[in-house]
Amino acid sequence: MTRFAKVIVDVPSKQTNRPFDYMIPAEMDPWIEVGSRVGVPFGPRTVQGFVVGFTSESEVNLTRMKSIKELLDLVPPLSPDLVELGAWMSRKYVCHDIAALQSMIPTALKGKVERVLHVSETYGDEELLWLPEEQRVLDTVDRQGPMKLEQVTTMFPEHEKIIKRLLKQGFLIETQSIKDRVAKKKVKVVFITIQEDQADEVLTSFPAKARRQKEALEFLMQTWQPMLMTELLAELHTTSSTIKGLEDKGYVEIREMEVFRDPYADRRFKKSVAMELTEEQQHVYDALEGALNTREHNVFLLHGVTGSGKTEVYLQSIQHCISQGREAIVLVPEISLTPQMVERFKSRFGSMVAVLHSRLSNGERYDEWRKIRERKVKVAIGARSAIFAPFEDIGLVIIDEEHETSYKQEESPKYHARDVAVKRAAQQGAVVVLGSATPALESYLAAVTNQPLAGSEDGAALKLLSMPTRVGGRSLPKVHVVDLREELKNGNRSMFSRDLYQAIEDRLAKKEQMVLLLNRRGYSTFVMCRTCGYVAQCPECDIALTYHQKSDHLRCHYCGHAEKAPKTCPSCQSEHIRYFGTGTQRVEEELAKLFPGIRVIRMDVDTTTEKGSHEKLLGQFRDRQADVLLGTQMVAKGLDFPYVTLVGVITADSALNIPDFRAAERTFQLLTQVAGRAGRHHLPGEVYIQTYTPEHYSIGHASEHRYKPFAEEELEHRRKRGYPPYCKLILITFSHEQLPMLVRMSENFATRLKEEAQTRGWIHMLHQAADDAIELLGPVASPIPRIKNRYRFQCMLKYRGNVDAVELVRAVSAEFDEHVRSDQLTISVDVDPQMLM
DNA sequence: AGCACGCCGACT
DNA sequence: GTCGGCGTGCTC
Numbered sequence: 073m074t075r076f077a078k079v080i081v082d083v084p085s086k087q088t089n090r091p092f093d094y095m096i097p098a099e100m101d102p103w104i105e106v107g108s109r110v111g112v113p114f115g116p117r118t119v120q121g122f123v124v125g126f127t128s129e130s131e132v133n134l135t136r137m138k139s140i141k142e143l144l145d146l147v148p149p150l151s152p153d154l155v156e157l158g159a160w161m162s163r164k165y166v167c168h169d170i171a172a173l174q175s176m177i178p179t180a181l182k183g184k185v186e187r188v189l190h191v192s193e194t195y196g197d198e199e200l201l202w203l204p205e206e207q208r209v210l211d212t213v214d215r216q217g218p219m220k221l222e223q224v225t226t227m228f229p230e231h232e233k234i235i236k237r238l239l240k241q242g243f244l245i246e247t248q249s250i251k252d253r254v255a256k257k258k259v260k261v262v263f264i265t266i267q268e269d270q271a272d273e274v275l276t277s278f279p280a281k282a283r284r285q286k287e288a289l290e291f292l293m294q295t296w297q298p299m300l301m302t303e304l305l306a307e308l309h310t311t312s313s314t315i316k317g318l319e320d321k322g323y324v325e326i327r328e329m330e331v332f333r334d335p336y337a338d339r340r341f342k343k344s345v346a347m348e349l350t351e352e353q354q355h356v357y358d359a360l361e362g363a364l365n366t367r368e369h370n371v372f373l374l375h376g377v378t379g380s381g382k383t384e385v386y387l388q389s390i391q392h393c394i395s396q397g398r399e400a401i402v403l404v405p406e407i408s409l410t411p412q413m414v415e416r417f418k419s420r421f422g423s424m425v426a427v428l429h430s431r432l433s434n435g436e437r438y439d440e441w442r443k444i445r446e447r448k449v450k451v452a453i454g455a456r457s458a459i460f461a462p463f464e465d466i467g468l469v470i471i472d473e474e475h476e477t478s479y480k481q482e483e484s485p486k487y488h489a490r491d492v493a494v495k496r497a498a499q500q501g502a503v504v505v506l507g508s509a510t511p512a513l514e515s516y517l518a519a520v521t522n523q524p525l526a527g528s529e530d531g532a533a534l535k536l537l538s539m540p541t542r543v544g545g546r547s548l549p550k551v552h553v554v555d556l557r558e559e560l561k562n563g564n565r566s567m568f569s570r571d572l573y574q575a576i577e578d579r580l581a582k583k584e585q586m587v588l589l590l591n592r593r594g595y596s597t598f599v600m601c602r603t604c605g606y607v608a609q610c611p612e613c614d615i616a617l618t619y620h621q622k623s624d625h626l627r628c629h630y631c632g633h634a635e636k637a638p639k640t641c642p643s644c645q646s647e648h649i650r651y652f653g654t655g656t657q658r659v660e661e662e663l664a665k666l667f668p669g670i671r672v673i674r675m676d677v678d679t680t681t682e683k684g685s686h687e688k689l690l691g692q693f694r695d696r697q698a699d700v701l702l703g704t705q706m707v708a709k710g711l712d713f714p715y716v717t718l719v720g721v722i723t724a725d726s727a728l729n730i731p732d733f734r735a736a737e738r739t740f741q742l743l744t745q746v747a748g749r750a751g752r753h754h755l756p757g758e759v760y761i762q763t764y765t766p767e768h769y770s771i772g773h774a775s776e777h778r779y780k781p782f783a784e785e786e787l788e789h790r791r792k793r794g795y796p797p798y799c800k801l802i803l804i805t806f807s808h809e810q811l812p813m814l815v816r817m818s819e820n821f822a823t824r825l826k827e828e829a830q831t832r833g834w835i836h837m838l839h840q841a842a843d844d845a846i847e848l849l850g851p852v853a854s855p856i857p858r859i860k861n862r863y864r865f866q867c868m869l870k871y872r873g874n875v876d877a878v879e880l881v882r883a884v885s886a887e888f889d890e891h892v893r894s895d896q897l898t899i900s901v902d903v904d905p906q907m908l909m
Numbered sequence: 910a911g912c913a914c915g916c917c918g919a920c921t
Numbered sequence: 922g923t924c925g926g927c928g929t930g931c932t933c
Contacts (some may be wrong), residue, residue: 079933085910092933115932116912491932891912894928 076130077104077140079121080169081114082183086889088170092121093130094140101144107150111142111250118248120144120183122173124155144250149853151464153499157882160495166882166901167485175485176460180438183250187221189213189235194242202681205231210243221246253434262300262315264292265778274323284314289323297552301326342775344419346388353385356537357543363503364396365465371532373474373519374507376539377777378748379546382507383413385539386470387420391501394450395425398467398502402453403489405476405709406430411687412712413472417453426503428454430462431683456481456489459496466502469493473709474506474515475741480906488904490515491527506534509748509779510741513790514797516783526797527904531563535802549719549750550774555766567654567662572720572760577783579718580667580699584755586718588702588713589746591726592618599626599637603646608638614858620678621657630859659702659722675703706773708746719746726770731855732908733795738769740782743774757768779879794870796904801867802877803905805854807898816899817888818851818865824884825869834875844873846880855908862898867906878903 078091094112096104104110109403118141130137150158150173156170165172165890171584181316191214198332202210209228213219225232238244266274271293278286288308292299296354305312318324343812349357356374363370376382390400404413416426426440426449441447452461456479459469471479472489480488489507497504506515519524519536521846542548554569579586598616599608608617610628617626617635625635660674673689680686694713695703701716727739743761751757772893791798808814825848828837836843847870854864871877881901891897 076933080930083910084933088910088932094933112933114911117932119910119932130933137933737930 073128075101075128076137077110077123078125078127079110079112079140080124080173081112081121082170082174083114083531084118084168084170085170086591086886086898089170091138092122094125094134095137097139100140100143103146104140104154105148106722107148107155109144109177109183110140111144111183112250113138116521118185118250120185122150122155122170124159124169139242142249144183144252145181146471147182147794148819149445149462149552151462153464153496154460154462157460157496157499158494161485161487163490164491164878165485165487165903166878166885168860172485175457175481175487178438178441180253180434183252185248186251188218188247188249189221189224189239189244190218190247190472192245195243202575203234206234206238207239211462215628216249225325260312261298261327261779262292262301262304262381263298263327263896264289264296264323265325265420266323268296282317284308284310285317285321287356289318290316305845314428333873342419343422344416346391346420347384349384349388350543351382352539352541353381353543356385357388358533359537360468360503360505364389364392367396367467367501368738369446369501369503369532371497371504371525371534372506372537373511373534374505375511375519376507376509376515376540377542377548378509378745379542379752380509380537380539381543382472383416384473386505386507387416389468390421391449393467394421396467396826397498398465399460399461399463400451400468400470401461401463401466401493402451402470402472403458403479403493404453404455404472405478406455406706411690415450416528420450420589420858424449425451425453426461427724428452428458430455431616431686457491459489465499466497468503468505470505470507472507474508475510476709477738477765480810480904482907484900486902486905488527489907491904493527494525494531495541496534498528500642502891504531510721510744511779511783512788513737513783517787517797538746546751546753548777549747549759551747551759551761551777552762553766553771553775554762556762556764567659567722568666568762569762572762573666575718575720575758576663576700580670582717584717585693585696585713585715586700586720587716587746587749588659588720588722589705589707589742590654590656590722591704591742592653598652599647600650600652601641602648603645604641604644606641606643606753610643612859612861613856616858618655619651621661622678629704630856654722656681656704663700663702670700672700672702673698675701675707677704701876708742708749712752713747713749715755716750717755717757719757720761721746721759721761721763725760726763727767728763728768728770730793733793734791736768736786736789740766740774740786743771743778744777747774747777796821799870799872800872800877801905802881803902803908804867804869804881805864805900805902806851807859807864807900809896811863811864813895813897814863814865815823815851817891817895818867821884821888821899822848822851824887825867825880828880828884832880842873844875846871846875846877 075096076093077096079094080090080091092209093425104123106123106125110121110123110346111118112121129890154176158169161172162169191210192520211233212227226236226841239246239433252609275309292307301312315324315326319326335833393400414427426443428437428440452458471493474490482488494504514526519534522533524531524533552571556569557639559569576586594871599619608626610617610633612633612873613628613630615628617628618625625630625634638649640647656674658675660672663670663672673693675689692698696715721743724739724743727742728735750759761771761775769785770782806814829836829846834844836846851865854866869877871895885899887903888899892899
């Protein structure tokens with residue numbers, strides 16, 4: 073029986089957000105599966121699509137139904153369970169199906185249409201009068217054979233209309249196909265084709281002229297093994313024409329072979345073996361092994377203090393999972409931030425690991441991904457999107473530092489990897505481990521109340537495991553909270569308190585190392601004129617510009633706009649223009665002034681954009697080429713250096729004063745994480761936290777390493793004020809170039825939301841005791857009211873119980889589709905937002 | 910999203 | 922009378 077393919081096409085619009093039916097050419101049929109990537113004719117063009125199902129009968133008139141044009145991969149890039157996961161994601165996070173599917177595959181496979189032109193066969197048959205420019209275009213294409221449309225238009229930039237006309241009249245013919253962005257890497261390998269017993273015969277009869285060829289052949293005869301062309305040429309200092317000559321004589325064969333680009337090719341990893349577990353670790357491991365043995369879906373929250381040895385537990389659980397014949401996925405916040413982590417996995421599992429590094433080139437990432445799809449590895453480790461690793465028999469998913477905000481994708485689809493992971497594990501009967509020293513309150517509450525995570529309702533109830541002590545009985549570092557108000561009273565206006573100053577001096581004398589954290593890059597936070605009060609702002613965003621000293625520029629940290637720093641006030645020409653606030657560059661300068669000869673490595677977005685710069689800087693610090701590692705929050709995570717005995721937080725307040733209900737949680741997490749960097753080995757550690765609000769509970773609890781009391785206090789706040797995890801949120805952001813239009817649209821939207829909530833019979837008040845409730849806040853201007861010349865307004869929906877607010881938003885958004893299309897309005901929906909910007 | 914079809918204003 | 926503006930609708 074013939075079957076038709078249901079295809080989701082790569083056309084991101086509301087009207088095309090459904091499967092289209094296609095016929096399957098007979099020769100393709102055995103290869104087409106759910107998850108296959110295909111090129112299909114769609115209207116006048118060819119687009120990429122994914123097969124999401126099959127049907128034996130279609131509503132579509134068979135005379136109008138088209139056929140799949142090309143199959144783009146022999147092995148489908150998506151498995152049926154990933155296709156299903158995509159459907160779940162598009163529903164949960166309000167995005168097009170195609171966007172969800174595309175987010176699961178490497179960018180290398182986001183095919184582009186290639187349009188190729190050739191001249192009709194009838195050209196030249198008839199005596200037609202051509203315009204001179206038509207003649208030129210036709211002759212060029214005719215002479216060159218099939219040409220990419222792009223090439224033709226760049227050759228004749230002003231003849232676009234003529235090309236279009238020739239196409240319409242059929243003198244030029246266009247063929248479209250889908251091309252991947254990155255080709256598989258191929259290498260030439262030289263195979264020796266003669267037998268060993270023929271060697272003498274061949275060599276004696278070798279033409280005397282072909283000395284180089286003979287040398288090459290003799291070289292290959294030393295091993296009789298195939299050899300990489302590049303290596304062979306380097307060894308013999310010759311060119312490929314020599315080897316070609318040998319090929320012509322039939323002594324060797326040159327074959328092109330696919331290889332994987334290996335970003336770790338030049339690195340050697342010492343083989344490591346399982347370490348003996350402490351009693352605490354063993355307890356946790358036993359629970360995980362037990363769960364793996366049932367082969368059922370389970371979710372654990374592993375609360376382990378920094379330095380409690382979570383990684384070793386991960387490694388051994390993965391080992392067990394692999395020995396069961398199943399696969400494992402490990403998510404880490406931002407893998408390039410933790411080269412140490414990669415190293416541990418590589419040295420334990422060697423070539424069984426694929427690393428999906430966020431700073432790999434597209435080609436490298438594609439190759440790592442192919443290793444997974446082609447079952448060459450058993451473990452995938454990577455950032456957020458590694459949760460889509462195309463394994464088919466997953467036993468274990470580990471999410472390290474599960475509270476990290478980088479698990480939430482800020483672009484559409486705005487998914488949370490933690491929730492996707494639980495969903496995928498539920499599909500596959502896999503065990504999930506959420507590991508953290510400072511669990512997200514959502515996870516913690518679910519674990520202590522034995523409920524599934526709020527973001528992934530299909531998941532199993534969370535079970536709490538904990539590891540409250542550090543490996544080797546090392547104590548947590550002593551934390552000093554320094555009240556900066558007191559310092560100011562005592563006339564100290566420097567960025568270092570006397571205590572921190574002395575501590576730095578002390579470590580320098582002892583030749584120990586320190587980590588200093590400041591949550592702000594650049595030199596200063598804003599630039600102001602003392603005469604007229606002018607503040608330098610980004611011309612396209614309503615946000616203050618930051619001064620960067622090295623380049624002497626003002627920079628917008630939102631859109632990247634940069635301008636030369638003014639010497640006089642642009643508004644009143646006064647020379648009293650001053651820089652306020654402190655950034656990492658300024659701290660670096662101050663350190664150099666106060667401690668002559670101090671060696672500082674500064675690590676922030678500005679110094680780590682270059683590929684590999686991260687590893688380089690950390691390597692230098694590890695080798696003790698510097699005394700101080702100074703940086704933004706990226707220095708707080710996962711680093712482990714034996715000689716670090718001092719951690720200083722320049723101002724804890726910058727994280728606390730962000731207008732976000734999670735500010736206290738973030739501050740607690742940041743302080744606890746950074747404090748954990750000190751004294752991890754034989755030397756005891758010490759931490760100084762400078763703040764203007766030492767009485768704040770997040771700082772107090774962090775300084776005493778008390779997670780549970782903090783969590784309880786913070787949960788109480790959330791419950792009282794009606795914030796997650798006691799309700800759910802949807803943030804809807806509207807943006808438009810014209811403010812009045814934006815205000816009108818967002819108000820209309822809000823009104824429609826309220827009306828629809830009412831017709832569905834939902835109580836529009838969260839503060840009432842009702843189990844099912846919904847509340848709308850806004851519209852109000854967004855915290856950043858304008859970005860890139862577009863004004864921004866937002867609405868927040870809070871809801872709980874059996875209220876399907878996502879469906880509500882989806883329905884109302886659909887009504888505004890025309891406005892989105894024609895009025896340059898954009899509506900962005902963020903389900904379970906992590907940042908309220 | 911593209912692209913075609915279709916109905917109203919300023920020009921050869 | 923035509924060229925071209927972008928409003929509406931379709932894509933298996």
